[in-house]
Structures are given as C-alpha cells and as structure tokens.
Amino acid sequence: MKLCDKKDCTGCFACKQVCPKNAITISVDNMGFCYPEIDDIKCVNCGKCHSVCHVCSKITSSTETKKIYRYKGPEKVRLESSSGGFFTLIASFLLSKGYHVVGVVFDEDYYGAHYEITDSFDRIKLMRKSKYIEAKLNDVYKDSKKILQNGGKILFTGIPCHIAGFLKYLNGKYSNQIVTLDLLCFGNGSSYLYKCSLAKFVENNQKNGVVEKVDFRHKPFCEGSHTVMDILIGKELYSMPANSFPYYYGYVNRLVFRNSCYKCIYNKINRITDFTIGDVPGDHDPLGENLVLCNSQKSLDIIQCIQSFSESGAFILADDKLVGAIREKLSCKRIEPPLYSRIAKQKDVNLVIAKYLKANNKKGVAFLFRKICLKVKRIFTK
Ligand SMILES: Cc1cc2nc3c(=O)[nH]c(=O)nc-3n(C[C@H](O)[C@H](O)[C@H](O)COP(=O)(O)OP(=O)(O)OC[C@H]3O[C@@H](n4cnc5c(N)ncnc54)[C@H](O)[C@@H]3O)c2cc1C
Ligand code: SF4
Ligand code: SF4
Ligand code: SF4
Numbered sequence: 340m341k342l343c344d345k346k347d348c349t350g351c352f353a354c355k356q357v358c359p360k361n362a363i364t365i366s367v368d369n370m371g372f373c374y375p376e377i378d379d380i381k382c383v384n385c386g387k388c389h390s391v392c393h394v395c396s397k398i399t400s401s402t403e404t405k406k407i408y409r410y411k412g413p414e415k416v417r418l419e420s421s422s423g424g425f426f427t428l429i430a431s432f433l434l435s436k437g438y439h440v441v442g443v444v445f446d447e448d449y450y451g452a453h454y455e456i457t458d459s460f461d462r463i464k465l466m467r468k469s470k471y472i473e474a475k476l477n478d479v480y481k482d483s484k485k486i487l488q489n490g491g492k493i494l495f496t497g498i499p500c501h502i503a504g505f506l507k508y509l510n511g512k513y514s515n516q517i518v519t520l521d522l523l524c525f526g527n528g529s530s531y532l533y534k535c536s537l538a539k540f541v542e543n544n545q546k547n548g549v550v551e552k553v554d555f556r557h558k559p560f561c562e563g564s565h566t567v568m569d570i571l572i573g574k575e576l577y578s579m580p581a582n583s584f585p586y587y588y589g590y591v592n593r594l595v596f597r598n599s600c601y602k603c604i605y606n607k608i609n610r611i612t613d614f615t616i617g618d619v620p621g622d623h624d625p626l627g628e629n630l631v632l633c634n635s636q637k638s639l640d641i642i643q644c645i646q647s648f649s650e651s652g653a654f655i656l657a658d659d660k661l662v663g664a665i666r667e668k669l670s671c672k673r674i675e676p677p678l679y680s681r682i683a684k685q686k687d688v689n690l691v692i693a694k695y696l697k698a699n700n701k702k703g704v705a706f707l708f709r710k711i712c713l714k715v716k717r718i719f720t721k
Contacts (some may be wrong), residue, residue, distance in 0.1 A: 340384050343394035345374055346598045349527075350473065351504025354388035356480055363388065369686050371531020372473070372597050391510075393503035394604070401609040402634055407662055408642070409619055410629040412652035421469040421556045422618045423629030424652065426520070429614070429641070430463045430494060432648050433518060438492045441483060442466030443474040449550040450534045454479040454497060456486070466496070469522075471555050471590050472530040473597065476501060480508045487513040496520045498527060499605035502612055518637065521610070523617030523630070523668075526600035528590040535688045536586035536696070541572055548572035555587065558626065585696035593676050594695060598683075601675040608669045613638040620664055630657070630665065 342354060354375050355363040362381035365373045377388070389395050411417065412424025420427060430440045441456045444465040453475040457463065474497070483493050483505065495505055499521040506519070541548050552571035557578060568584050570577045581587040589595035605611070615632035631654070633639050645651055657665070678695060685691045 340377055340382055340386065340389060342375055342377065342388060343392055347394045347602070348374055349394065349500035349504070349599045350374065350597065351393065351501055352476060353391045353393070353480060353504040353508045356478075356508065357387045357391045359383075359385065359387065368683070369688075370529040370595065370683055371534075372529060391507050393500070393507045394599075396507075397604070398503055398506055398611050401611045403609050404615070404632045404634050405636075405639060406633045406642075407657040407665060408631040408633070408654045409623075409657055409661070410631045410652060410654050411624055411627075412629075413650050414626060416650075416652075417626045418558055419464070420467045420627060422616070422627045423624075424467075424627070425616050425629040425631050426496065427463070427467060428645060428648070428651060429518075429520065430466070430496070431460060432641075432645050433492075433494045434458065434460060434463065435648075436492070438494050438518070439483075439486055440466070441479060441493060441495045441497070443470055443497060445470060445553065449553045450537060451475065451530050453477055454501070456482055456493070469555055470553075471528055471587070472533045473527045474501075474530075476504075480505050484509065484513075487516050490516075492516045492518075494518045494520065496522075498522055498524045499611065499615075500524075500527075500599065500603070503605065506611065518614075518641065519612035520614040520616060521605075521612040523615060524600075524603070524605065526590075526593060526596035526603075528586070529595045529597070532589060532595050532688065532691065532696075533586040536584060536692055537570070539689075539692060540570065540577075540584065544577065545572045545575060548575075555581075585692045589682075589696040594678055594682055596679075601673050601679075603673060606669055606671070606673065608666055610634040613641075619661070620668065630661075632665075 350373055352375065360381045360383055362378045363375045364378055366376045367373050410423045410425045412428055416424035416427050434440060439456050439458045440463055441454060443452050443454055445452050452470040452472055456479060486493060495502060495517060502519050502521050541550060550572055554569040557567040557569040566581050568579055568581055568587055581591050610632065613635045615634060617630045619628040619630050633642055646654060682691055682695050
C-alpha cells in the first residue's frame with residue numbers, strides 16, 4: 340500500500356488512526372515534522388489508510404463562500420484574541436447550546452501546542468490567540484468521534500488540513516452534529532525549531548528560567564498586525580519585534596513551514612468548512628478585526644441567531660473591494676522560498692537558527708522607535 344507523497348502529507352495521521360493492524364509508524368525529518376510510514380510486514384493491504392487520506396482521496400463537498408462579514412467583538416475580548424474575537428463569540432454561543440469545542444492550546448510549559456476538546460469556558464480562553472506552530476493532534480479525532488457517537492455535538496476549529504483529516508475520519512457521518520471553523524492559513528511552522536529557539540532564548544536571557552507565557556501577537560502595540568511577540572520568563576517580560584526571535588523570523592519569511600504548505604490545496608475560495616476566519620487585510624481597527632466567511636447554510640443560520648446573543652459585537656457585510664481582495668488572496672499561487680531546501684537539509688538545528696534565522700536589527704530599531712511613538716501618543720490622548 341502506498342500513502343500520499345511525503346511532500347503533500349499534512350501530518351493529520353488519520354491514516355494511522357484507522358489502520359486495523361497498527362502497521363503505521365511515525366518518521367521524523369530534520370525540521371521535526373512527522374510523517375507516516377507503512378510497515379510492509381504488518382500491512383494486509385486493506386486500503387483503509389488510502390481512502391481516509393484527504394490528500395489521496397480529496398474532499399468533494401467544498402462550497403463557495405456565501406457571505407463575508409467584518410466582525411469586531413467587545414474590546415475586552417479583542418485584547419485577548421488574535422483578531423476580532425469571533426472565535427470566542429461562536430465558541431461561547433455553541434457552548435451554551437450544549438456543544439463541546441475543539442481548539443488549540445499551548446502545552447503547559449509553552450514549548451509546544453496541542454488540540455484539545457472541552458466544554459469549559461476557562462479552557463476556551465486558553466484556545467484564544469494564534470499559536471504559529473504545528474499543533475499536535477494526539478487523539479482528538481478519536482475522542483471527538485466518541486462524543487458524536489454518544490449523541491453529542493462539536494464545534495471543531497483549527498487549520499484547514501487538520502479539519503480535512505477530521506472530516507475524512509468521520510467518513511461523511513454526523514454532519515448534523517458538527518460545526519466546523521477553519522482559519523485563513525499562512526502555513527504550519529516547525530514546532531521543533533520553535534522549541535529550540537525558545538530554549539536558546541531562555542538560556543541566553545535567564546538560565547533555567549521558567550516560561551510563564553508566550554504571545555505571538557501582543558496587543559495593543561502591534562496595532563492589529565502580528566509583529567510583536569511577548570515571552571514571559573519568571574517575572575521578566577521580553578517584548579520584541581517578530582523578526583528578532585529566530586523562529587518567528589523564519590515563520591513570517593516562510594522558511595520553517597511543512598512542505599505541504601507550499602502547494603496548499605485549501606487556499607481557495609471554495610471551502611470545506613462552515614466558517615472560515617482570518618484578519619481583515621489592509622486598514623482595520625487597531626485592536627483587531629475579523630473576516631468571517633460563511634460557507635454553508637448552517638453558518639448563515641448561526642450568524643442570524645448569534646447576533647442576538649449577549650455582547651455579540653458588530654457585524655458589517657464586506658464591501659466589493661474587500662471581497663475582491665480576499666478572492667485575490669485565496670487565488671495566489673504559493674511558492675517555496677529559495678533558502679527552504681537548504682534549511683530542510685540541515686541536520687544541526689543550532690546552525691539553522693544561527694545561520695538562517697538571524698534577527699533583523701534594522702527592523703528591531705524601527706520597532707523600538709514605533710513603540711516609543713505609540714507610548715507618547717497614548718500619554719497625550721489620555
Ligand atoms: C497557523 C496559523 C496561520 C494563520 N494564517 C493566517 C493568514 O495567513 N491570514 C489570516 O487572515 N489569518 C491567519 N490566521 C488566523 C488569525 O491569526 C486568527 O487566528 C483569526 O483571525 C482568528 O481570530 P480570533 O480573534 O477570532 O481568534 P482567537 O481567539 O485568537 O482564536 C484562536 C483560534 O485559533 C486556533 N488556533 C490557535 N493556534 C492554532 C494552531 N497552531 N493550529 C490550529 N489552530 C490554532 C484556536 O483553536 C482558535 O480556534 C492564522 C492562524 C494560525 C493558527
Ligand atoms: S492521512 Fe494525513 S498523515 Fe496520513 S498520509 Fe494522508 S495527509 Fe499524511
Ligand atoms: S492498507 Fe490497511 S493494514 Fe495496510 S497500512 Fe493501510 S490501513 Fe493499515
Ligand atoms: S497552508 Fe495548507 S497545508 Fe499548510 S498548514 Fe495551512 S492548511 Fe495545512
């Protein structure tokens with residue numbers, strides 16, 4: 340049996356979860372990305388792994404987006420969210436209707452991130468904010484399916500290729516019990532390179548320090564864009580421009596992605612989920628503003644109900660200019676940056692960090708200048 344080409348594999352591991360013979364093992368590449376490998380001795384050629392793979396047999400039920408909104412949640416929520424806070428609104432709305440919510444939280448030590456399933460609002464708060472690293476799926480497909488088999492309902496949120504894996508794993512069943520929400524996805528960054536970058540950062544600043552918080556999108560200084568990163572070690576807060584943390588430099592410059600991201604099959608206007616959310620491009624509210632793409636009748640019905648939900652915030656239909664900009668973004672061809680193949684071949688992660696993911700000091704100075712200007716502006720506007 341042959342699985343999809345390694346270059347196209349998104350690491351959802353639906354194949355491993357359906358294999359009745361435990362014949363699929365995991366191999367890891369230099370950048371720490373995991374791939375399935377079939378043990379020919381154990382394999383009985385049943386073909387289940389091939390038919391569950393969303394790359395080998397594509398999802399055919401995608402639909403063109405029906406309506407696009409700009410959304411701004413309450414200020415308090417937006418400060419704690421990456422963008423306009425739509426995730427918090429829909430998660431709390433569906434939680435109140437008895438749904439469980441699947442989303443991504445940091446690991447307890449902040450050196451990685453994983454998907455989890457919850458029915459608690461406290462855990463949903465931890466799902467807020469984009470963790471720009473590949474999140475481990477662990478058993479989230481299996482655990483979600485168990486809830487659905489018992490008649491439960493689920494809001495599944497995450498990146499498109501992970502939701503595709505989930506939908507294939509469910510094999511078209513339970514569609515009345517699930518709501519899916521994906522993100523406009525730039526790419527999945529190597530969590531191994533992130534972990535090594537963070538360890539080096541801690542070592543250079545506070546040997547043996549304990550990381551208490553990581554925030555890829557500190558607000559309000561980033562003025563809505565994701566350019567400021569915070570790392571809290573013990574009681575000391577390090578706030579820096581994205582480009583000066585090696586991993587984040589690699590992420591924004593597309594140097595640390597999984598191979599499949601360079602020819603992503605989900606970056607298009609036809610979506611496989613009910614909702615797609617992202618950032619409003621160009622001019623938008625400095626505290627953050629969401630794009631909300633409604634892709635199904637179910638999503639339109641939910642939006643109708645949600646607007647009367649307490650503290651729902653403000654929805655505005657996107658104008659033609661914005662719709663055009665989104666269409667253009669979703670039809671852009673993705674290309675692999677020239678340095679990528681050299682980085683992917685390197686076995687020494689410290690060398691990758693020191694040589695290829697170097698901080699950009701010019702941008703650092705510009706950042707400090709902007710930060711001072713913003714502080715002064717704030718003092719005068721108080
Ligand atoms: C890897 C990644 C790439 C993105 N690329 C783009 C982009 O190119 N353009 C764009 O407009 N928007 C992008 N986004 C989406 C954007 O950053 C915001 O997450 C989105 O606008 C939602 O904002 P919010 O305020 O509603 O959400 P928040 O409250 O900040 O919601 C967080 C949501 O993101 C999910 N999430 C967080 N980290 C991960 C992760 N590592 N993997 C999967 N799901 C995660 C949570 O489960 C939750 O559903 C990306 C997000 C991620 C995680
Ligand atoms: S099912 Fe997922 S992990 Fe398995 S080969 Fe396909 S994309 Fe890769
Ligand atoms: S063909 Fe069947 S037995 Fe072989 S790896 Fe795939 S799922 Fe497992
Ligand atoms: S860019 Fe595409 S392949 Fe890469 S993580 Fe996002 S959805 Fe998956």
